[in-house]
Amino acid sequence: MGEKRIIVALAGNPNSGKTTLFNSLTGSTAHVGNWPGVTVDKREGTYKKLEKPIDIIDLPGIYSLSPYTPEEVISRNYILDEKPDCVINVVDATNLERNLYLTTQLLEIDVPLVVALNMSDVVRKNGDLINVEELSKKLGVPVVEISALKEENLDSLMAEAYKAAAKGRVGKTVLESKELLHLIDDIKIAFKGKGVENPLFHAIKLVEMDELETKSHPDLIPMVEEFKASHADEVFGDDYEALIADARYKYISSHYAITLSKKDGNASKDKLSRSDKIDKVLTHRIWALPIFVLIMFIIFHVTFSEDLLFIGRITALAQGVAFDDLELITDPFWIRFLSADYLTPLEELAPLNGVPSIGVWLQSQFGFCTGSLIEAIRGSFGGGFIGIGMEEHWFTSLICDGLFTGLDAVLSFIPQIMILFLFIAILEDSGYMARIAFILDRAFRKFGLSGKAFIPMLTGFGCSVPGIMATRTLEDEKEKNRTIRLMTCFSCGAKAPIWALLAAVGVYAGFDGGIFVFSIYLLGIAAAVIFALFMKLFSKDQYVSPFIMELPAYHLPQFRNVMAHLWEKLKHYVIKAGTIIAASTIVIWFLSNFNWNLSLGMVAIEESMLADLGRTFNYLFFPIAPLEGGWTNISGWNVGDGWKYSVSTITGLIAKEDVVATMAELGLEEGTIFLQVEGVYSFALFNLFTLPCFAAMGAAYGEQNKKEFGITILWWLGISYGASLICYWVMHFCRTLPGLGYPLLVVLIGAVIAAGIIVSNRHKNAQRANA
Amino acid sequence: MLKKLDELKKGETGLIKKVEGEGRIRRRLFDMGVTPGAEVYLRKVAPLGDPVEVTIRGYELSLRKAEACLVTVEVK
Numbered sequence: 001m002g003e004k005r006i007i008v009a010l011a012g013n014p015n016s017g018k019t020t021l022f023n024s025l026t027g028s029t030a031h032v033g034n035w036p037g038v039t040v041d042k043r044e045g046t047y048k049k050l051e052k053p054i055d056i057i058d059l060p061g062i063y064s065l066s067p068y069t070p071e072e073v074i075s076r077n078y079i080l081d082e083k084p085d086c087v088i089n090v091v092d093a094t095n096l097e098r099n100l101y102l103t104t105q106l107l108e109i110d111v112p113l114v115v116a117l118n119m120s121d122v123v124r125k126n127g128d129l130i131n132v133e134e135l136s137k138k139l140g141v142p143v144v145e146i147s148a149l150k151e152e153n154l155d156s157l158m159a160e161a162y163k164a165a166a167k168g169r170v171g172k173t174v175l176e177s178k179e180l181l182h183l184i185d186d187i188k189i190a191f192k193g194k195g196v197e198n199p200l201f202h203a204i205k206l207v208e209m210d211e212l213e214t215k216s217h218p219d220l221i222p223m224v225e226e227f228k229a230s231h232a233d234e235v236f237g238d239d240y241e242a243l244i245a246d247a248r249y250k251y252i253s254s255h256y257a258i259t260l261s262k263k264d265g266n267a268s269k270d271k272l273s274r275s276d277k278i279d280k281v282l283t284h285r286i287w288a289l290p291i292f293v294l295i296m297f298i299i300f301h302v303t304f305s306e307d308l309l310f311i312g313r314i315t316a317l318a319q320g321v322a323f324d325d326l327e328l329i330t331d332p333f334w335i336r337f338l339s340a341d342y343l344t345p346l347e348e349l350a351p352l353n354g355v356p357s358i359g360v361w362l363q364s365q366f367g368f369c370t371g372s373l374i375e376a377i378r379g380s381f382g383g384g385f386i387g388i389g390m391e392e393h394w395f396t397s398l399i400c401d402g403l404f405t406g407l408d409a410v411l412s413f414i415p416q417i418m419i420l421f422l423f424i425a426i427l428e429d430s431g432y433m434a435r436i437a438f439i440l441d442r443a444f445r446k447f448g449l450s451g452k453a454f455i456p457m458l459t460g461f462g463c464s465v466p467g468i469m470a471t472r473t474l475e476d477e478k479e480k481n482r483t484i485r486l487m488t489c490f491s492c493g494a495k496a497p498i499w500a501l502l503a504a505v506g507v508y509a510g511f512d513g514g515i516f517v518f519s520i521y522l523l524g525i526a527a528a529v530i531f532a533l534f535m536k537l538f539s540k541d542q543y544v545s546p547f548i549m550e551l552p553a554y555h556l557p558q559f560r561n562v563m564a565h566l567w568e569k570l571k572h573y574v575i576k577a578g579t580i581i582a583a584s585t586i587v588i589w590f591l592s593n594f595n596w597n598l599s600l601g602m603v604a605i606e607e608s609m610l611a612d613l614g615r616t617f618n619y620l621f622f623p624i625a626p627l628e629g630g631w632t633n634i635s636g637w638n639v640g641d642g643w644k645y646s647v648s649t650i651t652g653l654i655a656k657e658d659v660v661a662t663m664a665e666l667g668l669e670e671g672t673i674f675l676q677v678e679g680v681y682s683f684a685l686f687n688l689f690t691l692p693c694f695a696a697m698g699a700a701y702g703e704q705n706k707k708e709f710g711i712t713i714l715w716w717l718g719i720s721y722g723a724s725l726i727c728y729w730v731m732h733f734c735r736t737l738p739g740l741g742y743p744l745l746v747v748l749i750g751a752v753i754a755a756g757i758i759v760s761n762r763h764k765n766a767q768r769a770n771a
Numbered sequence: 772m773l774k775k776l777d778e779l780k781k782g783e784t785g786l787i788k789k790v791e792g793e794g795r796i797r798r799r800l801f802d803m804g805v806t807p808g809a810e811v812y813l814r815k816v817a818p819l820g821d822p823v824e825v826t827i828r829g830y831e832l833s834l835r836k837a838e839a840c841l842v843t844v845e846v847k
Contacts, residue, residue: 547835
């Protein structure tokens with residue numbers, strides 16, 4: 001060791017093929033983390049084909065070094081402060097004009113720079129030609145033609161970077177106006193006097209009145225102001241930000257034209273490329289939305305459906321029998337194979353009542369594996385202990401019910417996460433994701449979200465874990481946080497058993513089960529709309545992030561990029577979420593299997609610490625629990641069934657399926673749930689909105705910084721508590737009021753909606769008046 | 772004829788004359804190549820009527836009407 005490793009940073013526009021280049025250069029050495037403080041991917045890896053290994057850092061994709069987006073600030077600070085030995089500027093050779101704009105800014109920093117003209121194979125295929133020598137001479141830095149995808153010329157690119165790193169470089173600018181250069185020179189000298197590094201870069205940014213620069217060097221502003229007053233430009237006045245941006249583009253268009261010779265001049269504008277033809281259909285005025293709905297349906301059907309292609313329902317209909325999800329083949333076929341069960345008739349192996357989607361099927365295979373493993377361990381451990389006349393030993397239970405159940409909770413999500421992210425990676429890589437934002441922007445903007453938020457939200461109906469992980473596609477940090485907080489409004493698949501159980505209670509409490517389940521989903525969506533408006537209304541910063549976005553050309557997704565993306569997601573989930581899930585599951589296991597006198601060994605859940613906690617603090621966990629407790633037993637308000645709902649809600653944190661399981665364990669089943677309609681709704685809404693399972697909380701922890709994650713947890717607790725309390729009292733009041741009853745409830749809901757519309761309109765008008 | 776970019780019809784081309792707005796929105800427009808002198812071609816309007824898609828400096832850019840109205844163009 002001893003000697004410092006050479007560090008090369010990759011910088012470039014989004015969609016310039018930077019990540020493809022990174023994957024090609026680093027291969028299996030790549031690993032992904034977060035940049036400090038934000039959830040922007042930080043990729044690091046090593047290039048090993050030169051005499052010495054070179055560390056490679058993939059900076060976030062940016063269009064400029066301005067100070068506004070987290071990506072820009074990260075890249076800028078990285079290059080300025082961490083001082084990589086060389087920066088490789090990845091440039092999309094098929095769109096030199098815009099890509100070189102960033103190059104002109106990178107040139108101004110005192111760092112060795114090599115320009116990689118990526119996708120040069122496409123340029124050649126189009127019959128165009130770029131004069132590399134000329135471009136290199138103009139820019140004053142090495143320029144290398146590469147194809148990251150076909151791995152062409154990567155070795156010579158790295159050799160150039162290696163050479164450049166050894167030489168060092170002093171920043172230079174492409175700005176040509178004499179007066180401007182004069183001003184920049186003066187400021188540069190002042191910066192040098194102060195001992196500031198990269199004086200040229202800082203001087204130009206100060207002339208642009210760049211936020212970061214004016215904050216760190218307020219003493220130099222008068223100098224700029226004075227100059228501007230005396231040297232107003234004829235076109236731009238004292239608007240130097242516009243002047244400099246314009247000068248950069250002017251420089252590029254006057255020089256790159258020489259280096260680029262197009263095959264057929266300007267005629268290409270009228271010719272439709274394949275990408276244009278695809279786009280014509282996918283963003284068509286009329287067909288865009290139906291096609292989008294169809295694509296979404298296919299993705300979610302393949303990932304989450306219990307009845308692929310509705311074969312089960314169709315055959316059930318044809319045979320005139322009721323369809324039952326539970327009869328689908330989710331038995332691992334290889335188990336039959338291994339146990340040499342060839343005698344079972346084929347019809348029984350593959351009954352005609354349908355097959356599950358690949359996601360559900362894989363999940364059941366995973367579940368079967370971990371389930372059998374747990375039972376096998378229990379058998380080998382427990383058998384011995386039970387053999388000498390003991391109850392199950394606590395250690396067996398710790399391994400089986402604590403550790404492995406936690407592991408099972410982590411693993412069971414993997415199949416669906418992988419399949420869903422396979423689709424998301426394809427959507428992103430192909431360029432369709434940007435079009436989704438384009439198509440849906442108008443509908444979502446009203447709620448302070450962008451069209452891209454649609455995918456995480458829709459995913460949330462399947463499972464909150466991939467839903468929360470999918471928020472990474474949202475550029476805006478604030479929007480990401482909001483979308484994560486809204487996630488519990490979308491009832492995930494694991495909550496369905498709770499609704500099914502409560503629907504069955506309808507027979508006793510006097511409501512229709514079908515309408516109940518439907519209303520829960522609807523209430524969730526309505527709540528999401530209300531919460532989104534609420535968050536937008538009460539946000540301190542009313543700034544809406546601009547939607548000035550590139551729509552990249554469509555292209556076939558690259559197998560390696562998609563696989564790398566999947567691998568990253570998987571690792572991220574298992575490491576970040578996995579540790580939280582496993583640890584919290586063990587804590588819950590401990591609380592529900594022991595009483596305060598630990599030495600007595602394991603106890604039934606009714607006698608556990610968890611039950612005691614539930615009895616003591618039940619109003620903390622589920623607001624109506626004491627009421628329901630008092631309702632069944634008047635001798636004390638917390639000795640009834642209420643605490644059982646609290647305890648079930650807590651064990652539901654491991655996985656929402658556990659809510660029903662724990663309720664059953666505590667004796668709350670169809671026929672023994674004595675809740676009135678307000679109790680049912682209140683309990684349902686609480687479970688809908690409250691903390692999702694540990695896996696989803698782990699995912700949120702991975703996507704948010706500590707402070708935002710804390711707010712998210714409080715938000716989930718707050719809305720679930722508030723909603724279930726309000727729901728309980730309003731419905732209780734309406735039900736017990738003679739005569740009026742439910743019509744009053746409808747009127748009340750109508751009044752709330754009307755008030756909401758009025759408030760939001762007023763707010764809008766006030767904003768307009770301000771603007 | 773001078774028009775705001777959001778008033779441009781589908782298929783029309785214009786030359787950018789002025790970019791208004793402030794702070795990060797304006798800067799973002801500049802960074803994406805929306806500067807005076809550049810040529811824009813209005814390619815498409817989203818199915819719900821907003822945002823719009825333009826061709827500028829050889830690539831496709833989408834922006835909301837609220838942002839497009841900051842840009843003044845001379846219709847060709």
